[in-house]
Amino acid sequence: MVVGEIGKKCLLLVKRKRCQPKSKKLLFTGNSEKRGYNGPDLAEPLPEDGISKEVLEKTKKDFISSLHLNSEERSAIEEKTRDQNNSQIWHVERRNRLTAYRKFSSNVTNYGKDTEPEAIVALENQSKIKVNPCGLIIDEHFSYLAASPDGIVDGDFIVDINNF
Numbered sequence: 001m002v003v004g005e006i007g008k009k010c011l012l013l014v015k016r017k018r019c020q021p022k023s024k025k026l027l028f029t030g031n032s033e034k035r036g037y038n039g040p041d042l043a044e045p046l047p048e049d050g051i052s053k054e055v056l057e058k059t060k061k062d063f064i065s066s067l068h069l070n071s072e073e074r075s076a077i078e079e080k081t082r083d084q085n086n087s088q089i090w091h092v093e094r095r096n097r098l099t100a101y102r103k104f105s106s107n108v109t110n111y112g113k114d115t116e117p118e119a120i121v122a123l124e125n126q127s128k129i130k131v132n133p134c135g136l137i138i139d140e141h142f143s144y145l146a147a148s149p150d151g152i153v154d155g156d157f158i159v160d161i162n163n164f
Contacts, residue, residue, distance in 0.1 A: 068143045071140070074140070077136055081136040084148050093146070094146055098146070116161045120150065120151060123159065129153050129154075132152050132153070137149065
């Protein structure tokens with residue numbers, strides 16, 4: 001399969017779906033508009049057909065090496081992104097990295113976000129620990145991987161709250 005073919009097929013399917021009459025969209029309760037998810041974030045244009053594997057490999061290596069950060073830079077990003085979703089730097093830095101964060105909204109996720117501070121306090125009281133705010137943590141060896149836990153304990157343990 002030629003590089004870019006999969007992306008083009010995905011865009012074609014999205015275009016077809018958008019062109020469906022609204023009545024047909026409403027027949028299918030699992031459609032993406034109701035779920036609040038509209039497919040992958042295609043921030044960059046797809047590569048042209050016929051790009052050589054050598055050029056693709058070099059581009060990939062250059063991109064990955066551009067993400068490499070030293071310890072001080074990673075720490076600075078973690079500190080500056082402690083507001084997470086409310087931080088512009090958080091959005092910029094995670095856009096180039098693989099993370100588990102997905103922008104999705106429902107009654108369940110809204111409940112989880114609303115009750116997260118209470119859950120952290122309950123965890124602190126029950127476990128006799130202090131959960132500190134945490135920003136984007138970029139992996140030391142694989143700088144294209146990052147995570148945004150809900151908190152960190154003693155710089156050693158991460159906390160991720162999931163309320164249902």
